[in-house]
Amino acid sequence: MRRARTPNGFTHPAEAGFTLVEMLVSLLIFSIIATIATAMTAGATRSFAASSTALSAISDLDRTRSVLAADLGQAARRPSLAADGSPMPAFTLTPDGFVLVRYRAGDVLPGIEKISWGLVDGRLLRQPFPAIDGAPPGDALVMLEGVSAVRIRVxxxxxxxxxxxxxxxxxxxxxxxxxxxxxxxxxxTLKFLVAA
Structure with missing residues (x-):
């Protein structure tokens, strides 16, 4: 490369700029840095998604535990009638759940209500009955999804x-x-005391 002399006596390349090799090396370094940054961002995104899913599952389980504790903690010693008119005890085990009568002490309309808990198609459902005696269960509230089995002991x-x-x-x-x-x-496994 030819060098040119400046008025103050210093020399520099005749043509200022980068050579092709210098440009290729800088592009290679930049692409390596970009690849590492992309991999780190993708890893952070996967970690965030996994954490979010786990926290959602814990939150759903905690909400279910709270509602179960409230229902069982307010159980009433009041028998009821099934939809066909047959008598039901205050607490009844079903194949995949249970039915109980509970007090609604803190609700807007105090009184009692009948609640059914059960597993249907992989979902743990809570169903209030519109009436204590002689009514079928009302609309179900899905408490947990992705439940493959439930075992209940008393x-x-x-x-x-x-x-x-x-x-x-x-x-x-x-x-x-x-x-x-x-x-x-x-x-x-969740354990709950039942109202005395």
Whole structure:
């Protein structure tokens, strides 16, 4: 490369600028930095999505636990009638859930209501009945999705049992245990005291 002399005696290349090799090296370095930055951003996005999904699942489970605790903690010793008119105890186990009558102490319209909890098509549902006696369940509220199985046990004076055969229609269990198996997850066991 030819050098030119400046008036103050310094020399510099005759043509200022970058050579092709210098440009290619700088582009290579820039592309490596951009690739690393893109990979880091993609990793952070995947981590955020996984965290968001996990937090949502925990939030749904916590909301379900709170509503179950409220329902069982306000259980009433009041038998009811099924939709066909047959008598039902105050607490009844069903194949995939239970039905109980509860007080609505803190609600706008105090009184009592009948609630059904059960597993239907992979969803844990809570269904209030429009009337205590002789009515079918009303619209269901989906509490949890992706539940593959539920196991319910009740505790009485004899310990934990898989069945509930009260000696009186007003009898309530001492506690209820729900074991929920979520699709692809570990079983979660929730235990609740029932109102005395």
């Amino acid at each position: 505790a009485d004076r004899g310990g934990w049992r898989d069945d509930w055969a009260p000696t009186s229609p007003e009898d309530l269990p001492k506690a209820v245990e729900l074991t929920l198996v979520r699709a692809g997850g570990v079983p979660v």
